[in-house]
Amino acid sequence: MLHEFSRTEMLIGTEGLNKLKQSTVAVFGVGGVGTFVVEGLVRSGVGGFVLVDDDCVCLTNINRQIHATRKTIGRPKVEVMKERILEINPKAGVEVYQELYTAESADKLLSAGYSYVVDAIDMVTAKLDLIERCFKMNIPIISSMGAGNKLNPTQFEAADIFDTSVCPLARVIRRELRKRGITALKVVYSKEPPIQPLQTGGDCSTDCICPNKGMNRSCADRRSIPGSVSFVPSVAGLIIASEVVKDIIAR
Template identity: 70%
Template sequence: MLHEFSRTELLIGAEGLRKLAQSKVAVFGIGGVGTFVVEGLARSGVGKFVLVDDDCICLTNINRQLHATRKTIGRPKVEVMRDRILEINPKAEVTIFQAFYLPDTSEGIIANDYDYIVDAIDTVTAKIDLVCKAKAKNIPVISSMGAGNKLDPTKFEVADIFNTSVCPLAKVMRQELRKRGIDSLKVVYSKEEPLKPVETENSSCSLHCVCPPGTTRKCSTRRQTPGSIAFVPSVAGLIIAGEVVKDIVFERV
Protein backbone atom coordinates (compact mmCIF):
# COMPACT_ATOMS: atom_id res chain seq x y z
CA MET A 1 0.00 0.00 0.00
CA LEU A 2 1.40 3.39 -0.99
CA HIS A 3 1.75 6.05 1.71
CA GLU A 4 3.19 9.53 2.19
CA PHE A 5 6.75 8.22 2.64
CA SER A 6 6.73 5.59 -0.13
CA ARG A 7 9.30 7.44 -2.24
CA THR A 8 11.58 7.70 0.79
CA GLU A 9 11.13 4.00 1.47
CA LEU A 10 12.53 3.27 -2.01
CA LEU A 11 15.82 4.82 -0.81
CA ILE A 12 16.13 3.71 2.81
CA GLY A 13 13.78 0.75 3.06
CA ALA A 14 11.03 -0.08 5.53
CA GLU A 15 13.52 -0.53 8.35
CA GLY A 16 14.94 2.93 7.74
CA LEU A 17 11.47 4.44 7.90
CA ARG A 18 10.79 2.56 11.12
CA LYS A 19 13.93 3.99 12.73
CA LEU A 20 12.93 7.53 11.73
CA ALA A 21 9.34 7.08 12.92
CA GLN A 22 10.59 6.00 16.34
CA SER A 23 13.16 8.79 16.66
CA LYS A 24 12.79 11.93 18.74
CA VAL A 25 14.68 14.96 17.42
CA ALA A 26 14.90 18.28 19.27
CA VAL A 27 15.42 21.41 17.18
CA PHE A 28 16.57 24.50 19.04
CA GLY A 29 15.91 27.68 17.05
CA ILE A 30 12.94 27.72 14.67
CA GLY A 31 14.13 30.43 12.30
CA GLY A 32 15.74 30.60 8.87
CA VAL A 33 17.82 27.44 9.37
CA GLY A 34 15.65 25.65 11.92
CA THR A 35 12.40 25.74 9.94
CA PHE A 36 14.02 23.97 7.01
CA VAL A 37 15.61 21.44 9.35
CA VAL A 38 12.16 20.63 10.72
CA GLU A 39 10.63 20.53 7.25
CA GLY A 40 13.25 18.10 5.99
CA LEU A 41 12.86 15.86 9.03
CA ALA A 42 9.05 15.89 8.92
CA ARG A 43 8.98 15.01 5.22
CA SER A 44 11.51 12.23 5.86
CA GLY A 45 9.25 10.57 8.41
CA VAL A 46 10.76 11.50 11.77
CA GLY A 47 8.02 10.66 14.25
CA LYS A 48 8.74 12.77 17.34
CA PHE A 49 9.77 16.41 17.59
CA VAL A 50 10.71 18.89 20.27
CA LEU A 51 10.73 22.51 19.08
CA VAL A 52 12.33 25.27 21.14
CA ASP A 53 12.09 28.99 20.34
CA ASP A 54 10.67 31.98 22.21
CA ASP A 55 10.07 34.20 19.19
CA CYS A 56 6.95 35.22 17.30
CA ILE A 57 6.88 35.49 13.52
CA CYS A 58 7.76 38.96 12.23
CA LEU A 59 7.20 40.66 8.87
CA THR A 60 10.99 40.63 8.32
CA ASN A 61 11.05 36.81 8.61
CA ILE A 62 9.09 36.35 5.38
CA ASN A 63 12.17 36.55 3.16
CA ARG A 64 13.72 33.31 4.52
CA GLN A 65 11.70 31.49 7.21
CA LEU A 66 9.45 28.66 6.06
CA HIS A 67 6.63 29.30 8.50
CA ALA A 68 6.48 33.05 7.87
CA THR A 69 3.57 34.33 5.76
CA ARG A 70 1.25 37.31 6.03
CA LYS A 71 -1.23 35.06 7.84
CA THR A 72 1.22 33.85 10.49
CA ILE A 73 2.78 37.18 11.52
CA GLY A 74 2.53 37.59 15.29
CA ARG A 75 2.06 33.88 16.06
CA PRO A 76 4.64 31.90 18.07
CA LYS A 77 7.08 30.19 15.73
CA VAL A 78 6.93 26.88 17.58
CA GLU A 79 3.12 26.76 17.30
CA VAL A 80 3.09 27.45 13.57
CA MET A 81 5.82 24.89 12.93
CA ARG A 82 4.03 22.31 15.05
CA ASP A 83 0.87 22.78 13.00
CA ARG A 84 2.87 22.41 9.78
CA ILE A 85 4.45 19.14 10.95
CA LEU A 86 1.02 17.73 11.77
CA GLU A 87 -0.34 18.74 8.37
CA ILE A 88 2.51 16.73 6.80
CA ASN A 89 2.29 13.80 9.22
CA PRO A 90 -0.75 13.69 11.54
CA LYS A 91 0.80 10.75 13.41
CA ALA A 92 3.80 12.79 14.53
CA GLU A 93 4.24 13.74 18.18
CA VAL A 94 5.29 17.35 18.70
CA THR A 95 6.31 18.98 21.98
CA ILE A 96 6.90 22.73 21.97
CA PHE A 97 8.72 25.07 24.32
CA GLN A 98 8.13 28.76 23.70
CA ALA A 99 11.29 29.71 25.54
CA PHE A 100 14.61 31.42 24.94
CA TYR A 101 17.26 28.81 25.58
CA LEU A 102 20.05 29.92 27.90
CA PRO A 103 22.07 28.09 30.58
CA ASP A 104 19.70 29.24 33.33
CA THR A 105 16.54 28.36 31.37
CA SER A 106 17.60 24.92 30.15
CA GLU A 107 16.12 22.96 33.05
CA GLY A 108 13.42 20.62 31.80
CA ILE A 109 14.06 21.29 28.12
CA ILE A 110 16.83 18.76 27.42
CA ALA A 111 15.52 15.25 28.10
CA ASN A 112 17.48 12.01 28.16
CA ASP A 113 15.26 10.37 25.53
CA TYR A 114 16.27 12.64 22.65
CA ASP A 115 17.82 10.71 19.78
CA TYR A 116 19.35 13.83 18.25
CA ILE A 117 19.70 17.54 19.01
CA VAL A 118 19.93 20.23 16.33
CA ASP A 119 21.45 23.58 17.34
CA ALA A 120 20.05 26.27 15.07
CA ILE A 121 20.37 29.03 17.68
CA ASP A 122 21.99 32.36 16.87
CA THR A 123 23.24 33.21 20.38
CA VAL A 124 26.79 32.06 21.14
CA THR A 125 26.26 31.53 24.88
CA ALA A 126 23.22 29.37 24.19
CA LYS A 127 24.95 27.37 21.46
CA ILE A 128 27.91 26.53 23.67
CA ASP A 129 25.74 25.51 26.61
CA LEU A 130 23.46 23.38 24.44
CA VAL A 131 26.39 21.54 22.87
CA CYS A 132 28.01 20.93 26.27
CA LYS A 133 24.78 19.58 27.77
CA ALA A 134 24.15 17.34 24.76
CA LYS A 135 27.67 15.94 25.00
CA ALA A 136 27.28 15.37 28.74
CA LYS A 137 24.14 13.32 28.07
CA ASN A 138 25.73 11.48 25.11
CA ILE A 139 23.04 12.80 22.76
CA PRO A 140 24.25 13.27 19.17
CA VAL A 141 24.26 16.96 18.24
CA ILE A 142 24.83 18.95 15.05
CA SER A 143 25.29 22.70 15.06
CA SER A 144 24.65 25.37 12.45
CA MET A 145 27.31 28.01 12.08
CA GLY A 146 26.70 31.45 10.56
CA ALA A 147 24.24 31.67 7.66
CA GLY A 148 23.74 35.44 7.79
CA ASN A 149 25.49 37.90 5.47
CA LYS A 150 26.04 35.13 2.90
CA LEU A 151 24.93 34.82 -0.75
CA ASP A 152 26.44 31.55 -2.00
CA PRO A 153 24.67 28.38 -0.78
CA THR A 154 27.21 26.16 -2.58
CA LYS A 155 29.87 27.11 -0.02
CA PHE A 156 28.32 25.08 2.81
CA GLU A 157 30.21 22.04 4.09
CA VAL A 158 29.73 19.41 6.80
CA ALA A 159 32.78 19.14 9.05
CA ASP A 160 34.04 18.81 12.57
CA ILE A 161 34.16 22.22 14.25
CA PHE A 162 37.93 21.92 14.67
CA ASN A 163 38.40 21.50 10.91
CA THR A 164 36.48 24.66 9.99
CA SER A 165 37.81 27.92 8.60
CA VAL A 166 36.63 31.36 7.41
CA CYS A 167 33.36 31.41 9.44
CA PRO A 168 33.66 33.95 12.32
CA LEU A 169 31.09 32.10 14.46
CA ALA A 170 32.94 28.81 14.02
CA LYS A 171 36.14 30.48 15.23
CA VAL A 172 34.46 31.62 18.45
CA MET A 173 32.87 28.21 18.93
CA ARG A 174 36.22 26.44 18.48
CA GLN A 175 37.82 28.62 21.12
CA GLU A 176 35.01 28.26 23.65
CA LEU A 177 34.49 24.52 23.18
CA ARG A 178 38.22 23.87 23.52
CA LYS A 179 38.15 25.69 26.89
CA ARG A 180 35.37 23.34 28.01
CA GLY A 181 37.15 20.18 26.96
CA ILE A 182 34.88 19.45 23.98
CA ASP A 183 37.04 17.81 21.32
CA SER A 184 34.53 17.26 18.49
CA LEU A 185 31.28 18.65 17.11
CA LYS A 186 29.60 18.06 13.77
CA VAL A 187 28.69 21.38 12.13
CA VAL A 188 27.41 22.84 8.89
CA TYR A 189 29.37 25.95 7.99
CA SER A 190 30.13 28.18 5.03
CA LYS A 191 33.52 28.99 3.55
CA GLU A 192 32.10 32.16 2.04
CA GLU A 193 33.53 35.37 3.46
CA PRO A 194 30.70 37.27 5.18
CA LEU A 195 29.42 40.30 3.32
CA LYS A 196 28.99 43.66 5.01
CA PRO A 197 25.28 44.56 5.35
CA VAL A 198 24.28 47.69 3.45
CA GLU A 199 22.00 49.27 6.04
CA THR A 200 20.19 52.50 5.21
CA GLU A 201 17.87 54.66 7.26
CA ASN A 202 14.89 53.00 5.57
CA SER A 203 16.11 49.43 6.14
CA SER A 204 17.26 49.85 9.73
CA CYS A 205 15.49 47.60 12.23
CA SER A 206 16.70 49.74 15.11
CA LEU A 207 14.96 52.79 13.62
CA HIS A 208 11.84 51.06 12.23
CA CYS A 209 11.23 48.00 14.43
CA VAL A 210 8.17 46.00 13.31
CA CYS A 211 8.44 43.19 15.85
CA PRO A 212 4.94 41.94 16.73
CA PRO A 213 3.41 42.69 20.16
CA GLY A 214 4.69 40.39 22.87
CA THR A 215 8.17 39.98 21.36
CA THR A 216 10.61 39.64 24.25
CA ARG A 217 13.87 40.15 22.31
CA LYS A 218 13.25 42.86 19.75
CA CYS A 219 15.56 43.24 16.76
CA SER A 220 16.10 46.87 17.75
CA THR A 221 18.25 45.64 20.66
CA ARG A 222 20.75 43.91 18.36
CA ARG A 223 24.11 45.53 17.81
CA GLN A 224 23.76 44.81 14.09
CA THR A 225 21.09 42.97 12.16
CA PRO A 226 22.63 40.52 9.66
CA GLY A 227 21.51 40.45 6.06
CA SER A 228 19.81 37.30 4.81
CA ILE A 229 18.30 35.77 1.69
CA ALA A 230 15.93 32.88 0.99
CA PHE A 231 18.33 30.39 -0.56
CA VAL A 232 21.15 30.37 2.03
CA PRO A 233 19.75 29.43 5.48
CA SER A 234 17.30 27.06 3.79
CA VAL A 235 20.17 25.10 2.22
CA ALA A 236 22.01 24.94 5.55
CA GLY A 237 18.84 23.64 7.21
CA LEU A 238 18.25 20.93 4.63
CA ILE A 239 21.89 19.81 4.81
CA ILE A 240 21.48 19.45 8.58
CA ALA A 241 18.23 17.50 8.13
CA GLY A 242 20.03 15.18 5.73
CA GLU A 243 22.83 14.53 8.20
CA VAL A 244 20.38 13.75 11.00
CA VAL A 245 18.37 11.36 8.82
CA LYS A 246 21.45 9.53 7.55
CA ASP A 247 22.95 9.30 11.03
CA ILE A 248 19.75 7.76 12.40
CA VAL A 249 19.01 5.43 9.49
CA PHE A 250 22.56 4.17 9.04
CA GLU A 251 23.35 4.28 12.77
CA ARG A 252 26.35 6.55 12.28
CA VAL A 253 26.06 7.99 15.80
Protein backbone atom coordinates in the same frame (compact mmCIF):
# COMPACT_ATOMS: atom_id res chain seq x y z
CA MET B 1 0.79 -0.29 -0.23
CA LEU B 2 1.83 3.24 -1.14
CA HIS B 3 2.10 5.83 1.65
CA GLU B 4 3.45 9.36 2.14
CA PHE B 5 7.02 8.15 2.65
CA SER B 6 7.12 5.45 -0.05
CA ARG B 7 9.71 7.30 -2.15
CA THR B 8 11.96 7.74 0.91
CA GLU B 9 11.55 4.07 1.82
CA MET B 10 12.88 3.15 -1.62
CA LEU B 11 16.18 4.80 -0.67
CA ILE B 12 16.61 3.94 3.01
CA GLY B 13 14.56 0.76 3.38
CA THR B 14 11.78 -0.17 5.78
CA GLU B 15 14.16 -0.53 8.72
CA GLY B 16 15.59 2.94 8.13
CA LEU B 17 12.15 4.46 7.85
CA ASN B 18 11.07 2.79 11.08
CA LYS B 19 14.12 4.19 12.85
CA LEU B 20 13.09 7.68 11.75
CA LYS B 21 9.46 7.13 12.81
CA GLN B 22 10.64 6.11 16.28
CA SER B 23 13.07 9.00 16.73
CA THR B 24 12.59 12.33 18.46
CA VAL B 25 14.61 15.30 17.23
CA ALA B 26 14.78 18.52 19.25
CA VAL B 27 15.35 21.67 17.21
CA PHE B 28 16.56 24.68 19.16
CA GLY B 29 15.93 27.81 17.10
CA VAL B 30 13.04 27.77 14.62
CA GLY B 31 14.14 30.51 12.24
CA GLY B 32 15.79 30.65 8.82
CA VAL B 33 17.87 27.51 9.33
CA GLY B 34 15.69 25.74 11.88
CA THR B 35 12.46 25.83 9.90
CA PHE B 36 14.08 24.08 6.96
CA VAL B 37 15.67 21.53 9.29
CA VAL B 38 12.18 20.69 10.55
CA GLU B 39 10.76 20.68 7.02
CA GLY B 40 13.40 18.24 5.84
CA LEU B 41 12.97 15.98 8.87
CA VAL B 42 9.18 15.75 8.83
CA ARG B 43 9.14 15.04 5.10
CA SER B 44 11.74 12.30 5.73
CA GLY B 45 9.47 10.54 8.21
CA VAL B 46 10.88 11.59 11.59
CA GLY B 47 8.12 10.81 14.06
CA GLY B 48 8.81 13.06 17.04
CA PHE B 49 9.74 16.72 17.41
CA VAL B 50 10.56 19.15 20.18
CA LEU B 51 10.64 22.77 19.01
CA VAL B 52 12.21 25.51 21.12
CA ASP B 53 12.07 29.20 20.20
CA ASP B 54 10.82 32.23 22.11
CA ASP B 55 10.13 34.41 19.07
CA CYS B 56 7.04 35.26 17.02
CA VAL B 57 6.88 35.50 13.24
CA CYS B 58 7.92 38.94 11.98
CA LEU B 59 7.29 40.59 8.63
CA THR B 60 11.06 40.57 8.02
CA ASN B 61 11.06 36.74 8.34
CA ILE B 62 9.06 36.32 5.13
CA ASN B 63 12.16 36.46 2.93
CA ARG B 64 13.64 33.23 4.32
CA GLN B 65 11.61 31.36 6.98
CA ILE B 66 9.26 28.67 5.71
CA HIS B 67 6.58 29.27 8.35
CA ALA B 68 6.45 33.02 7.72
CA THR B 69 3.49 34.28 5.68
CA ARG B 70 1.19 37.28 5.91
CA LYS B 71 -1.24 35.08 7.84
CA THR B 72 1.29 33.97 10.46
CA ILE B 73 2.89 37.32 11.33
CA GLY B 74 2.70 37.89 15.08
CA ARG B 75 2.12 34.22 15.97
CA PRO B 76 4.63 32.10 17.95
CA LYS B 77 7.05 30.41 15.59
CA VAL B 78 6.88 27.09 17.41
CA GLU B 79 3.08 26.97 17.19
CA VAL B 80 3.04 27.79 13.48
CA MET B 81 5.72 25.17 12.78
CA LYS B 82 3.82 22.58 14.82
CA GLU B 83 0.76 23.15 12.63
CA ARG B 84 2.88 22.72 9.52
CA ILE B 85 4.37 19.46 10.81
CA LEU B 86 0.92 18.03 11.53
CA GLU B 87 -0.39 19.10 8.12
CA ILE B 88 2.42 17.04 6.57
CA ASN B 89 2.27 14.11 9.01
CA PRO B 90 -0.74 14.05 11.37
CA LYS B 91 0.79 11.07 13.18
CA ALA B 92 3.88 13.01 14.29
CA GLY B 93 4.35 13.88 17.94
CA VAL B 94 5.19 17.54 18.48
CA GLU B 95 6.11 19.26 21.75
CA VAL B 96 6.70 23.00 21.70
CA TYR B 97 8.30 25.50 24.06
CA GLN B 98 7.97 29.21 23.38
CA GLU B 99 11.04 29.93 25.45
CA LEU B 100 14.58 31.17 25.04
CA TYR B 101 17.17 28.46 25.62
CA THR B 102 19.57 29.51 28.39
CA ALA B 103 21.59 27.78 31.07
CA GLU B 104 18.69 28.47 33.42
CA SER B 105 16.06 26.85 31.19
CA ALA B 106 18.24 23.92 30.11
CA ASP B 107 16.95 21.41 32.67
CA LYS B 108 13.40 21.97 31.43
CA LEU B 109 14.18 21.98 27.71
CA LEU B 110 16.85 19.30 27.35
CA SER B 111 16.13 15.59 27.76
CA ALA B 112 18.36 12.52 27.60
CA GLY B 113 15.55 10.86 25.66
CA TYR B 114 16.12 12.91 22.52
CA SER B 115 17.44 10.93 19.57
CA TYR B 116 19.20 14.00 18.20
CA VAL B 117 19.56 17.71 18.96
CA VAL B 118 19.85 20.42 16.33
CA ASP B 119 21.45 23.68 17.43
CA ALA B 120 20.12 26.47 15.23
CA ILE B 121 20.52 29.12 17.95
CA ASP B 122 21.92 32.58 17.22
CA MET B 123 23.44 33.43 20.61
CA VAL B 124 26.97 32.14 21.22
CA THR B 125 26.52 31.63 24.98
CA ALA B 126 23.38 29.57 24.43
CA LYS B 127 25.00 27.52 21.65
CA LEU B 128 27.97 26.67 23.83
CA ASP B 129 25.82 25.73 26.81
CA LEU B 130 23.62 23.46 24.67
CA ILE B 131 26.61 21.80 23.00
CA GLU B 132 28.38 21.20 26.32
CA ARG B 133 25.30 19.73 27.97
CA CYS B 134 24.60 17.42 25.03
CA PHE B 135 28.13 16.06 25.22
CA LYS B 136 27.81 15.46 28.95
CA MET B 137 24.45 13.73 28.43
CA ASN B 138 25.70 11.76 25.40
CA ILE B 139 23.01 13.20 23.09
CA PRO B 140 24.04 13.45 19.40
CA ILE B 141 24.10 17.09 18.31
CA ILE B 142 24.75 19.01 15.12
CA SER B 143 25.29 22.76 15.18
CA SER B 144 24.63 25.43 12.58
CA MET B 145 27.34 28.01 12.08
CA GLY B 146 26.80 31.42 10.47
CA ALA B 147 24.26 31.65 7.64
CA GLY B 148 23.79 35.41 7.62
CA ASN B 149 25.53 37.89 5.30
CA LYS B 150 26.04 35.22 2.64
CA LEU B 151 24.80 34.75 -0.94
CA ASN B 152 26.35 31.49 -2.16
CA PRO B 153 24.55 28.37 -0.89
CA THR B 154 27.00 26.04 -2.68
CA GLN B 155 29.67 26.90 -0.10
CA PHE B 156 27.95 25.04 2.75
CA GLU B 157 29.27 21.70 3.92
CA ALA B 158 29.10 19.40 6.92
CA ALA B 159 32.36 18.97 8.82
CA ASP B 160 33.89 18.65 12.23
CA ILE B 161 34.17 22.04 13.90
CA PHE B 162 37.96 21.67 14.10
CA ASP B 163 38.20 21.23 10.34
CA THR B 164 36.32 24.46 9.55
CA SER B 165 37.73 27.67 8.13
CA VAL B 166 36.63 31.18 7.09
CA CYS B 167 33.42 31.27 9.20
CA PRO B 168 33.86 33.81 12.06
CA LEU B 169 31.29 32.04 14.27
CA ALA B 170 33.04 28.69 13.81
CA ARG B 171 36.31 30.30 14.90
CA VAL B 172 34.74 31.47 18.16
CA ILE B 173 33.07 28.10 18.80
CA ARG B 174 36.34 26.23 18.14
CA ARG B 175 38.17 28.36 20.66
CA GLU B 176 35.52 27.99 23.33
CA LEU B 177 35.12 24.23 22.86
CA ARG B 178 38.84 23.75 23.37
CA LYS B 179 38.51 25.50 26.72
CA ARG B 180 35.75 23.03 27.64
CA GLY B 181 37.71 19.97 26.56
CA ILE B 182 35.34 19.12 23.70
CA THR B 183 37.35 17.67 20.85
CA ALA B 184 34.70 17.04 18.16
CA LEU B 185 31.42 18.53 16.97
CA LYS B 186 29.54 18.05 13.73
CA VAL B 187 28.58 21.39 12.18
CA VAL B 188 27.29 22.82 8.94
CA TYR B 189 29.23 25.92 7.90
CA SER B 190 30.02 28.03 4.86
CA LYS B 191 33.41 28.79 3.35
CA GLU B 192 32.03 31.96 1.80
CA PRO B 193 33.52 35.10 3.39
CA PRO B 194 30.79 37.18 5.03
CA ILE B 195 29.44 40.10 3.01
CA GLN B 196 29.29 43.51 4.63
CA PRO B 197 25.54 44.30 4.75
CA LEU B 198 24.34 47.54 3.21
CA GLN B 199 22.91 50.11 5.60
CA THR B 200 19.45 50.61 4.14
CA GLY B 201 17.98 52.29 7.22
CA GLY B 202 16.11 51.00 10.25
CA ASP B 203 16.84 48.18 12.68
CA CYS B 204 14.84 45.94 14.98
CA SER B 205 15.75 47.80 18.15
CA THR B 206 14.38 51.17 16.99
CA ASP B 207 12.06 50.51 14.04
CA CYS B 208 10.21 47.33 14.95
CA ILE B 209 7.19 46.60 12.76
CA CYS B 210 6.05 43.43 14.54
CA PRO B 211 2.50 43.18 15.98
CA ASN B 212 4.08 41.99 19.24
CA LYS B 213 6.61 44.82 19.49
CA GLY B 214 5.59 45.63 23.05
CA MET B 215 6.87 42.25 24.20
CA ASN B 216 10.38 41.24 25.20
CA ARG B 217 12.18 40.48 21.93
CA SER B 218 15.62 38.90 21.79
CA CYS B 219 16.01 40.08 18.17
CA ALA B 220 16.09 43.67 19.39
CA ASP B 221 19.08 42.92 21.63
CA ARG B 222 21.47 42.16 18.78
CA ARG B 223 24.23 44.65 18.14
CA SER B 224 23.86 44.11 14.39
CA ILE B 225 21.24 42.49 12.19
CA PRO B 226 22.70 40.32 9.40
CA GLY B 227 21.49 40.41 5.83
CA SER B 228 19.77 37.27 4.59
CA VAL B 229 18.22 35.70 1.51
CA SER B 230 15.84 32.80 0.88
CA PHE B 231 18.27 30.33 -0.68
CA VAL B 232 21.09 30.38 1.91
CA PRO B 233 19.73 29.43 5.38
CA SER B 234 17.31 27.02 3.69
CA VAL B 235 20.21 25.08 2.17
CA ALA B 236 22.06 25.00 5.48
CA GLY B 237 18.91 23.68 7.18
CA LEU B 238 18.35 20.94 4.60
CA ILE B 239 22.00 19.84 4.86
CA ILE B 240 21.57 19.56 8.62
CA ALA B 241 18.38 17.54 8.13
CA SER B 242 20.23 15.18 5.79
CA GLU B 243 23.00 14.63 8.35
CA VAL B 244 20.49 13.90 11.11
CA VAL B 245 18.60 11.42 8.93
CA LYS B 246 21.77 9.64 7.82
CA ASP B 247 23.09 9.39 11.37
CA ILE B 248 19.82 8.04 12.77
CA ILE B 249 19.41 5.32 10.13
CA ALA B 250 23.10 4.34 10.43
CA ARG B 251 22.77 3.41 14.10
